[in-house]
Amino acid sequence: xxxxxxxLLALLLVAVMLPVTAMAAEVKEVSTEGELTAAIEAASxxxxxxxxxxxxxxxxxxxxxxxxxxxxxxxxxxxWAMPSDASGAERYALVNNAVLTIKxxxxxxxxxxxxxxxxALTMDGVKVKQALTGGHACLxxxxxxxxxxxxxxxxxxxxxxxxxxxxxxxxxxxxxxIGTGETLYHNGSNYGLKLTVSNTTISGxxxxxxxxxxxxxAAQSNAAxxxxxxxxxxxxxxxxxxxxxxGVEVKYTDLTLDNCKVSTTQSAPSYTxxxxxxxxxxxxVVSTDNAMNETTPVPEGAITIKGNNGDYDGLVxxxxxxxxxxxxxxFTTESIEVSGGxxxxxIKDYTGNNLVIAKDGGDFYVGGTAQSTLENANANDRxxxxxxxxxxxxxxxxxxxxxxxxxxxxxxxxxxxxxxEVITVKPKNATIVIIQPTEDKPAEDQKNxxxxxxxxxxxxxxxxxxxxxxxxxxSRKK
Numbered sequence: 001x002x003x004x005x006x007x008l009l010a011l012l013l014v015a016v017m018l019p020v021t022a023m024a025a026e027v028k029e030v031s032t033e034g035e036l037t038a039a040i041e042a043a044s045x046x047x048x049x050x051x052x053x054x055x056x057x058x059x060x061x062x063x064x065x066x067x068x069x070x071x072x073x074x075x076x077x078x079x080w081a082m083p084s085d086a087s088g089a090e091r092y093a094l095v096n097n098a099v100l101t102i103k104x105x106x107x108x109x110x111x112x113x114x115x116x117x118x119x120a121l122t123m124d125g126v127k128v129k130q131a132l133t134g135g136h137a138c139l140x141x142x143x144x145x146x147x148x149x150x151x152x153x154x155x156x157x158x159x160x161x162x163x164x165x166x167x168x169x170x171x172x173x174x175x176x177x178i179g180t181g182e183t184l185y186h187n188g189s190n191y192g193l194k195l196t197v198s199n200t201t202i203s204g205x206x207x208x209x210x211x212x213x214x215x216x217x218a219a220q221s222n223a224a225x226x227x228x229x230x231x232x233x234x235x236x237x238x239x240x241x242x243x244x245x246x247g248v249e250v251k252y253t254d255l256t257l258d259n260c261k262v263s264t265t266q267s268a269p270s271y272t273x274x275x276x277x278x279x280x281x282x283x284x285v286v287s288t289d290n291a292m293n294e295t296t297p298v299p300e301g302a303i304t305i306k307g308n309n310g311d312y313d314g315l316v317x318x319x320x321x322x323x324x325x326x327x328x329x330x331f332t333t334e335s336i337e338v339s340g341g342x343x344x345x346x347i348k349d350y351t352g353n354n355l356v357i358a359k360d361g362g363d364f365y366v367g368g369t370a371q372s373t374l375e376n377a378n379a380n381d382r383x384x385x386x387x388x389x390x391x392x393x394x395x396x397x398x399x400x401x402x403x404x405x406x407x408x409x410x411x412x413x414x415x416x417x418x419x420x421e422v423i424t425v426k427p428k429n430a431t432i433v434i435i436q437p438t439e440d441k442p443a444e445d446q447k448n449x450x451x452x453x454x455x456x457x458x459x460x461x462x463x464x465x466x467x468x469x470x471x472x473x474x475s476r477k478k
Contacts (some may be wrong), residue, residue: 071105082112092116130157167192180206188214204244215252259307264314284314310341
């Protein structure tokens, strides 16, 4: 009986373990095109396919199982040519229809678009290079309601990272995005974007924006919008460096830039109405809309610019372009709030009650950036004070010249000056500290606070007086 029970228990243990063994993820090492395509075809959910050599493939790769593609510091190069009449997913050298992680290596594409992500995708430590230019997306995010993550990676292609999905959540960190078109792009027909980018460089090296996020009233009104019905696209950039024909252009978007360095590659700003692409050029940051036929543009969504280390080279805000004000009499200032940073153009209309100064013939400084600039300025530097909260400035460096443009009296380091008065900041009074000697620490050579003389001089004088008085007393006794 005991033997029977033992056998049954053993069989039960085997039966229990069989599914675990069957479900165990495999690591399949590949070194040729044939091995790679066979591994993709035979993959089960959870498998890892690992390159152990550089591989060149002449066929399109389609991944239908939840897989990790470990490039293992090797290069996967696609020579597959996109058919001229291809559309949708058929244009991409690699397509994932199931959750995919690509890590640690290189993916080069010569005659097709790069990656079509039709399911969740994570990229970590990958360098993607696409040869095609023009309007071709390099990494296309195409699955609605999906989260995409790009970290420690370089994506180099025309429209380098492009989102064509509703309710996409896109996270990009510590990466380089390089393009010749709209480098980081979101299609205006899609709604509900939640984009978060940090510590990333975005370089528009052609005739396109560094960042172009589009939208439309029709799209955002969709009841399924994860940002709320009528909700704008959401985009936040932190500690990023961005450049392009416009550093950043958005439509129907709530945008936050925190400690970013944003610049335009164009020498002159312009605005031309366009409901199918960027409408501006030559701006560091601008919000536009889909206005056409010379109707007055009404940019929607809020722009927040903050952080004392931010630097913006180019105009900020459509309303800072004089021709917009003159050509569209009904134009109203966009919703832009600036609380910190350095700006090459006049930003005063968007700074609220923050400190604003402008260097003579130079940049504008806002908030904590302005305060730090005044504290560390060189003697003979000249600044125009455009706004000073409470009509007061403290800790301004000595020798700096200030022109009070605030329309009110201005107190600088404790002294008050009138509107438009030119102020040369005086040195602040020094604080006198007298260290009293102790038994184990003799008095040092110290200044007398009232005369400025050394203390030992005063002591010597006192002793001399005592000597004279004593001598007189002795003389009288005689």
